[in-house]
């Protein structure tokens with residue numbers, strides 16, 4: 364834990380504060396105020412990301428600090444899902460915003476780094492960006508799955524999908540990106556290290572998370588909506604494996620491998 | 627669902643779940659042991675079973691063939707598995723037995739500057755094989771991020787990053803005076819001739835980057851020091867500063883010629899992320915001579931099966947996006963707008 368007394372740090376804390384207050388206000392049924400605060404948090408999160416970009420002079424997706432900072436700009440995804448995909452959970456997204464900014468604000472080191480040779484590739488940005496976007500969709504799916512399991516829905520809007528179907532739709536959106544991320548990563552591995560698949564721990568965890576969703580699709584195809592609780596459990600299991608993929612591999616000294624510079 | 631289809635579906639799901647657990651187990655083993663595991667006989671049987679069930683699925687579920695997106699996904703998976711098995715060690719052995727194709731799957735080459743080489747040391751570290759062409763290393767070099775820096779640190783921890791600009795005086799403040807970098811060496815060499823010490827830079831014969839630094843104290847004392855990148859941490863008892871010459875590597879570059887029957891048939895500078903492709907092999911910048919900068923180490927890999935895997939990747943991605951986004955997610959937008 365460290366507090367960052369820098370412009371960068373202050374921007375992160377301000378965005379987190381706005382998201383948190385937005386969340387509480389929305390819970391208290393002050394929807395309008397909540398939305399405004401959420402938008403404000405987003406603007407600050409964009410500023411904070413832009414500031415970082417200016418600071419390091421390359422797309423800031425190099426390490427976990429930058430990746431979490433990027434995921435803090437979740438608002439457009441909320442809007443897209445609500446308006447176009449008819450999936451709610453905006454309130455949960457505010458919380459997701461706080462959760463993803465927390466490690467950037469308090470855990471990871473923000474010291475700017477030069478890009479090592481292996482990361483100087485045009486595949487670097489799409490590979491990571493696609494993964495991050497997919498993780499946001501999967502986080503939203505998890506939120507929907509939890510509301511399916513607990514039977515509590517925070518969305519009163521008639522036009523929105525019920526939680527089980529919303530979970531499915533979020534996973535459909537996320538899985539396409541997850542597949543792209545995996546394939547781009549594999550291709551990059553071939554270009555940079557000579558192998559499209561190295562059986563490195565990070566690769567194996569990401570394969571496992573991808574496969575959990577493959578399992579979800581087939582299970583749901585076999586049983587449809589007859590086993591809603593199990594469908595939701597698959598979705599949550601997927602998120603658990605994603606969190607391990609993203610964090611544990613980098614943080615624990617248990618695994619060492621090619622991806623370990625990305626801390 | 628008919629009984630047979632049900633069985634295929636369950637078999638597929640079971641194989642998927644088994645692979646989830648296998649991947650997680652492999653992650654605990656580390657890359658090297660995981661690689662051995664997935665190439666072992668029992669796991670090879672598993673891969674074949676996966677291909678078999680996927681094919682069975684394509685045969686018994688008519689929708690998997692009729693819906694193009696679904697067939698792209700599942701057929702793509704078959705190609706990826708088949709391609710990687712074809713390109714594995716066992717696949718290479720099989721091709722050598724069946725068709726007499728004797729290709730190196732993967733190995734390393736050490737090439738000295740100015741020399742050409744066609745020998746590949748295989749992964750096991752014991753065997754050596756020949757390539758049908760040779761590779762000449764014209765030059766190997768390290769590139770560093772600019773500007774480079776000299777780090778100056780006092781005994782109580784105050785520090786500065788002095789950009790390496792020869793001849794420019796850098797002011798450290800009233801108490802400390804100035805620092806000037808007088809000369810930068812690629813390969814610092816020193817000889818003693820009689821009473822005299824002669825310092826030269828001989829970049830051709832080795833690798834010993836260094837800086838010559840002049841420190842002017844505010845009271846007028848002038849001291850001169852050499853700072854070596856590869857030997858950090860030198861400090862004289864009377865010195866006020868710890869000096870470090872620390873550079874960040876931006877790239878490793880090997881300038882190569884491919885030589886076939888005495889003629890240069892291709893040339894390329896390879897770097898990390900920019901391999902050379904020739905004669906069914908990819909050549910990668912893998913390592914180098916950290917002591918003297920005289921040789922490069924290339925990694926060689928055969929491209930057998932790669933085309934199948936890449937075709938499978940494209941099919942998988944196109945299929946998944948088509949099925950899940952355009953049929954799944956966005957199809958509802960159309961409905962809505964009607």
Ligand code: HEM
Pocket residue numbers: 577580581584634635637638639641642676679680682683684687689690696699700703946949
């Ligand atoms: C192991 C053998 C497999 C079998 C027997 C199998 C079978 C099936 C079947 C029957 C469907 C339903 C098609 C329909 O909607 O009518 C399906 C859907 C699907 N399969 Fe597979 N599959 C297998 C492996 C895989 C793998 C390895 C992937 C990896 C990407 C995959 C990805 C998908 C996807 C994305 C769908 C669409 C799901 C949806 O629209 O909800 N399948 N599969």
